Amino acid sequence: MRTGIRTILLAGAGAAAILSGPAAAQDQPLVIARNLEINSLDPHRAFCDTCQIYLSSTYQGLVKLAADDRSVEPLLATEWTSNEDQTQFTFKLDPDAVFSDGSPVEAKDVKWTFERLKNLQADPSFMMNGVASIETPDEKTVIVNMESPNSEFVGILAAPYVGIVNSDVASENGAMAGEDASSADQAETWFLANSAGSGPYVLDTYRPDDELRFRVNENYWGDAPPIGEIVIDHVADAVSQAQMLQSGGADIAMQVDPDTASTINSPDITIETVPSYNFIYVMFSPGAEGGDMLDLEVRQALAYAIDYQGAIDFTVGGEGELQASPIPNGFPGTEGLPMPEENLDKAREILASKGLEDGFTLDITVASLNVYGVDLTLLMQKIQQDLARVNVKINIQPVASAVWREQIANPGIPFSARFYAPDYYGSAQYVQFFGMLPDTYWERNASGQGKVDLVNKSEVDLFQQALAASGDEMNRLYHEIALEMIKDRIIVPVVSPNLILAYRSEIEGVRYSACCNLPLAEIGRK
Amino acid sequence: MTTYIVRRLIAMPLLLLGVITVAFLLTYFTAADPLTSIIGERQMNNPAVVEAARERWGLDRSLPERYLIYLGNLVTGDMGTSFRTRQPVAQDLMVRLPATLELVIAAMFLGTIFGVVLGVLAARFRDGPIDNIARLFALVGASAPVFWSGLLVLFIFSVQLGWLPGPGRIDTRAVAPPFVTGFYTVDALLAGDWAGFRSVLLHLVLPASVLGWTVTGIVSRMVRASMLDVLSQEYILAARAKGAGPLRVLIHHALRNAMLPTLTILGFSFAYLITGAILTETIFSWPGIGSYAVAAARGLDHPAIVGVTIVGGAAFLISNLLTDIAYALVDPRVKLSQQESS
Numbered sequence: 001m002r003t004g005i006r007t008i009l010l011a012g013a014g015a016a017a018i019l020s021g022p023a024a025a026q027d028q029p030l031v032i033a034r035n036l037e038i039n040s041l042d043p044h045r046a047f048c049d050t051c052q053i054y055l056s057s058t059y060q061g062l063v064k065l066a067a068d069d070r071s072v073e074p075l076l077a078t079e080w081t082s083n084e085d086q087t088q089f090t091f092k093l094d095p096d097a098v099f100s101d102g103s104p105v106e107a108k109d110v111k112w113t114f115e116r117l118k119n120l121q122a123d124p125s126f127m128m129n130g131v132a133s134i135e136t137p138d139e140k141t142v143i144v145n146m147e148s149p150n151s152e153f154v155g156i157l158a159a160p161y162v163g164i165v166n167s168d169v170a171s172e173n174g175a176m177a178g179e180d181a182s183s184a185d186q187a188e189t190w191f192l193a194n195s196a197g198s199g200p201y202v203l204d205t206y207r208p209d210d211e212l213r214f215r216v217n218e219n220y221w222g223d224a225p226p227i228g229e230i231v232i233d234h235v236a237d238a239v240s241q242a243q244m245l246q247s248g249g250a251d252i253a254m255q256v257d258p259d260t261a262s263t264i265n266s267p268d269i270t271i272e273t274v275p276s277y278n279f280i281y282v283m284f285s286p287g288a289e290g291g292d293m294l295d296l297e298v299r300q301a302l303a304y305a306i307d308y309q310g311a312i313d314f315t316v317g318g319e320g321e322l323q324a325s326p327i328p329n330g331f332p333g334t335e336g337l338p339m340p341e342e343n344l345d346k347a348r349e350i351l352a353s354k355g356l357e358d359g360f361t362l363d364i365t366v367a368s369l370n371v372y373g374v375d376l377t378l379l380m381q382k383i384q385q386d387l388a389r390v391n392v393k394i395n396i397q398p399v400a401s402a403v404w405r406e407q408i409a410n411p412g413i414p415f416s417a418r419f420y421a422p423d424y425y426g427s428a429q430y431v432q433f434f435g436m437l438p439d440t441y442w443e444r445n446a447s448g449q450g451k452v453d454l455v456n457k458s459e460v461d462l463f464q465q466a467l468a469a470s471g472d473e474m475n476r477l478y479h480e481i482a483l484e485m486i487k488d489r490i491i492v493p494v495v496s497p498n499l500i501l502a503y504r505s506e507i508e509g510v511r512y513s514a515c516c517n518l519p520l521a522e523i524g525r526k
Numbered sequence: 527m528t529t530y531i532v533r534r535l536i537a538m539p540l541l542l543l544g545v546i547t548v549a550f551l552l553t554y555f556t557a558a559d560p561l562t563s564i565i566g567e568r569q570m571n572n573p574a575v576v577e578a579a580r581e582r583w584g585l586d587r588s589l590p591e592r593y594l595i596y597l598g599n600l601v602t603g604d605m606g607t608s609f610r611t612r613q614p615v616a617q618d619l620m621v622r623l624p625a626t627l628e629l630v631i632a633a634m635f636l637g638t639i640f641g642v643v644l645g646v647l648a649a650r651f652r653d654g655p656i657d658n659i660a661r662l663f664a665l666v667g668a669s670a671p672v673f674w675s676g677l678l679v680l681f682i683f684s685v686q687l688g689w690l691p692g693p694g695r696i697d698t699r700a701v702a703p704p705f706v707t708g709f710y711t712v713d714a715l716l717a718g719d720w721a722g723f724r725s726v727l728l729h730l731v732l733p734a735s736v737l738g739w740t741v742t743g744i745v746s747r748m749v750r751a752s753m754l755d756v757l758s759q760e761y762i763l764a765a766r767a768k769g770a771g772p773l774r775v776l777i778h779h780a781l782r783n784a785m786l787p788t789l790t791i792l793g794f795s796f797a798y799l800i801t802g803a804i805l806t807e808t809i810f811s812w813p814g815i816g817s818y819a820v821a822a823a824r825g826l827d828h829p830a831i832v833g834v835t836i837v838g839g840a841a842f843l844i845s846n847l848l849t850d851i852a853y854a855l856v857d858p859r860v861k862l863s864q865q866e867s868s
């Protein structure tokens with residue numbers, strides 16, 4: 001019996017020792033709670049919001065987007081010039097720049113990076129569209145020749161997807177940059193466990209759906225970042241993110257929605273609401289099966305029938321902004337654009353003039369997604385109510401996002417909702433995706449793969465001029481393009497949801513970046 | 527019994543082949559092209575990108591060709607590469623299966639202990655307050671949705687009281703123990719990492735309790751019903767007449783026989799929880815096989831879907847076999863080889 005009692009006491013003491021735990025360390029890793037929706041960590045295949053954070057922390061581009069989210073600053077390149085017609089760009093590399101293994105950043109790395117990005121034929125490869133050749137006259141000079149003018153090229157280079165890779169290290173591990181890279185390259189698995197950039201952090205570990213861990217780059221050639229170790233912890237649910245923040249399990253929660261944020265009432269937590277460049281839009285596809293009646297006038301009428309402010313209130317509790325055109329507020333050319341207007345009288349008048357005063361029915365599908373705090377199905381239900389006021393009935397069928405993407409191309413979806421976030425700071429990306437230019441994503445899908453002619457020749461001309469222009473003239477041209485895109489009434493932005501930055505009050509330096517989402521190297525503890 | 531087990535083990539690969547074939551065909555006939563989850567929207571209109579992706583992922587090959595290549599690779603342990611995580615599926619499963627098993631074993635342990643105790647007490651004090659409380663507990667456990675109970679316990683015990691940690695397998699600031707078995711509790715002990723072990727243990731409490739609650743509900747009702755049935759048997763009366771104490775009668779004579787149907791339930795519950803712990807894993811950010819399966823299904827990640835199906839099928843086959851063996855061990859009347867031949 002005595003032995004039994006002693007065993008129990010010892011076991012109890014052992015358990016107590018285990019459960020008491022060590023004292024909290026002062027220099028702990030910073031923890032960020034967010035949904036890790038990573039598709040790859042290969043810098044030339046990765047394409048996602050978390051990828052932007054990862055790539056901009058471990059790799060560096062020739063230039064970077066300044067804190068004002070508008071201008072471009074030197075990074076690996078100390079200076080750059082372009083020729084008169086924006087077809088040749090020359091960059092001088094910083095002589096002090098080194099990769100995380102201590103080797104210098106050289107022109108050959110830049111050339112190799114750009115060529116791999118282009119030849120992999122992966123998601124971000126479009127960033128190198130139009131690059132004809134790259135010259136390296138010396139170790140620190142890079143000359144990029146374009147097939148046609150591209151005034152946005154330097155802006156594109158500030159995107160995290162164009163970070164310069166240590167070509168020697170990557171090549172040793174199966175990375176290829178030649179024209180056969182799309183089939184010959186074998187480096188993606190290696191990049192899931194290693195980084196090869198010159199950024200302030202290096203990849204420590206990555207476990208999909210679990211955590212992404214950074215540690216400071218010991219050979220970093222710039223000012224050392226304040227935090228030595230950062231963990232992005234996979235927490236998919238907004239409520240769980242908020243709970244982790246409140247319990248101290250996380251220092252920053254990145255995807256807390258307005259409803260959840262309103263429940264946080266703690267002096268230890270700072271909640272900031274900032275405008276974002278993300279937006280949710282609805283789109284009309286007159287070429288889709290069942291979309292025959294959606295000519296320009298009908299599209300205009302339906303756009304008038306939408307209660308935009310009501311949609312913002314309904315979906316994000318008022319924490320969002322109206323957006324005029326598919327080019328988001330604050331991007332080149334968007335100043336002074338007319339905001340969308342709800343006007344039921346005009347909507348009814350137009351429909352009556354088309355003999356549609358009794359309305360019609362649209363069968364639509366919408367992706368079952370909650371993006372940037374907006375549930376797309378709920379948004380469509382709100383718009384369903386709005387359109388019912390002009391006797392237009394929409395039958396909504398929610399489907400998986402992958403199914404939606406299949407259907408939008410064939411047989412098409414006459415009316416639906418989707419989202420977009422910028423890949424870099426510049427307006428060309430929006431024209432190339434949303435504009436009614438030949439073969440853009442939405443020209444193809446909205447026209448039913450060419451069944452109806454939606455190409456807007458003015459947009460085509462203006463875009464060519466914009467790519468060859470710079471400064472105020474470029475802004476003016478994008479303004480004209482934005483007005484044309486509004487007139488197309490194919491893409492109708494509904495809400496640009498504000499971004500909620502929720503973090504513990506002892507944390508500083510948390511800000512939203514248009515290119516990089518959350519610049520990790522700026523975050524510190526007070 | 528040995529013959530029986532050998533025959534069952536021989537049949538397993540054939541059954542698994544059937545499971546693989548069905549899973550492979552089902553993924554092929556899904557409503558969407560998996561390319562939509564491999565390529566972003568912007569590049570879907572770029573023929574060069576689409577062609578490169580089809581070639582890279584073998585989607586340019588015919589179904590029979592893909593099926594045969596898959597089977598050939600499977601023999602060598604290669605289950606393909608996940609479209610979503612871009613890692614070998616076998617590697618993904620090797621990391622996630624122990625995570626789920628650790629959670630499920632803890633949940634089964636808690637659920638069974640509480641379920642049996644509650645069931646026995648409910649039967650012993652039939653229709654009394656204890657029985658009613660046990661019934662209510664079982665009812666709530668079996669019917670409360672995990673997304674509700676999970677968030678509730680997190681809010682109470684992690685946020686409000688601060689007694690237990692929040693989501694995840696280990697403290698978010700701690701480094702996971704070096705991979706040996708994939709069971710963090712075991713790996714932390716093997717590494718001599720006591721702080722890590724403590725963190726892992728504490729992180730298990732809430733998700734295992736929430737998941738185990740459903741098991742408690744089912745087991746307690748099953749044990750109660752079986753116990754009431756057994757307690758009315760004549761041999762119980764005989765045991766009492768021979769002077770056996772109430773506790774001995776209850777545990778030694780009644781419970782042992784009442785456990786037979788419960789074992790069946792436990793076997794199925796275990797296999798079910800391996801693939802059914804999806805919501806718990808989501809709420810508690812537990813990187814297990816359930817959340818992997820959901821993400822795979824959402825993302826049309828065909829190799830991962832087939833991989834999870836193989837694991838799920840194997841789990842059911844093995845748990846069935848173990849249940850049958852346990853039957854024979856608990857009840858000497860059951861002779862597996864004879865049962866099989868009859």
